[in-house]
Amino acid sequence: MPELPEVEIAARNLREWTAGRSIVRVEASPTAKYVFRPSSPKAFARAVAGARFGEIRRIGKNLLVSLERDGAPLGVLAHLGMTGKWLRREAGDPPTRFSRARFALDDGAVLHFDDLRLFGRLRVVPGARFDEVPEVAALGPDPLDRGIDPAALGDALRRSKLPVKVRLMDQALLPGVGNIYASEACFRARVDPRRKGPSLAPREVKALAGAIVTAMKDGIARQEGPEITYVEEGGANPFLVYGREGEKCPRCRRAKIQRVVQAQRSTFFCPRCQR
Ligand SMILES: [Zn+2]
Numbered sequence: 467m468p469e470l471p472e473v474e475i476a477a478r479n480l481r482e483w484t485a486g487r488s489i490v491r492v493e494a495s496p497t498a499k500y501v502f503r504p505s506s507p508k509a510f511a512r513a514v515a516g517a518r519f520g521e522i523r524r525i526g527k528n529l530l531v532s533l534e535r536d537g538a539p540l541g542v543l544a545h546l547g548m549t550g551k552w553l554r555r556e557a558g559d560p561p562t563r564f565s566r567a568r569f570a571l572d573d574g575a576v577l578h579f580d581d582l583r584l585f586g587r588l589r590v591v592p593g594a595r596f597d598e599v600p601e602v603a604a605l606g607p608d609p610l611d612r613g614i615d616p617a618a619l620g621d622a623l624r625r626s627k628l629p630v631k632v633r634l635m636d637q638a639l640l641p642g643v644g645n646i647y648a649s650e651a652c653f654r655a656r657v658d659p660r661r662k663g664p665s666l667a668p669r670e671v672k673a674l675a676g677a678i679v680t681a682m683k684d685g686i687a688r689q690e691g692p693e694i695t696y697v698e699e700g701g702a703n704p705f706l707v708y709g710r711e712g713e714k715c716p717r718c719r720r721a722k723i724q725r726v727v728q729a730q731r732s733t734f735f736c737p738r739c740q741r
Pocket residue numbers: 715716717718719720721736737738739740
């Protein structure tokens with residue numbers, strides 16, 4: 467499932483593919499209505515056809531795509547949901563397998579928003595006023611672009627009795643951290659994911675802040691080529707503990723990785739080296 471690193475890769479790809487380009491034609495699949503909520507596929511296609519690409523920003527798992535159409539700014543908020551991805555094909559190539567929207571560009575390429583499970587989202591933002599979108603306004607500072615201040619993280623963890631792993635997934639605190647990277651960060655910081663936030667010592671909070679950023683940077687660095695296959699789709703598992711229940715811990719090599727369910731999501735950890 468896409469988290470900050472996968473969305474960062476998507477942002478980098480899109481910047482490269484769309485620099486100076488215009489959208490010649492848009493097709494939005496009528497059967498993929500949910501992707502275009504609360505609008506419709508037809509209205510979405512009508513709104514962005516003919517637009518020219520501008521800046522593409524990423525905050526957490528959100529892509530903020532600025533366009534210009536008839537001299538006026540226009541925005542598209544894009545979210546990959548659970549299985550979304552951006553793929554580039556040449557004109558005349560068959561559509562990607564789960565193509566939900568196709569953007570034919572003036573250089574002959576076609577960008578596909580591909581999404582098996584339809585939880586992704588493409589939403590027009592009038593005037594590119596992204597700050598007026600409640601989901602965007604609610605996001606905390608992006609941990610990759612802005613770094614994580616251990617003091618601020620410590621304050622936030624002290625204010626809630628939630629297990630630390632669940633708390634790390636709060637997008638108002640750490641946008642872009644999801645189920646996978648929350649487990650990975652706790653493992654790297656040697657913190658038991660079941661511990662309550664207020665129980666963490668300052669040095670543990672500091673380790674956690676560093677571990678989140680390092681895990682994400684590693685995730686970005688190991689991506690090869692522009693096309694992602696998510697673990698859930700049968701891609702190789704590149705993670706230290708995520709999805710590795712019953713396997714030997716890669717650090718202590720003594721205990722086996724355990725899985726517990728927290729807030730309806732699977733958490734993976736080493737019971738021996740995470741305290
Ligand atoms: Zn271990």
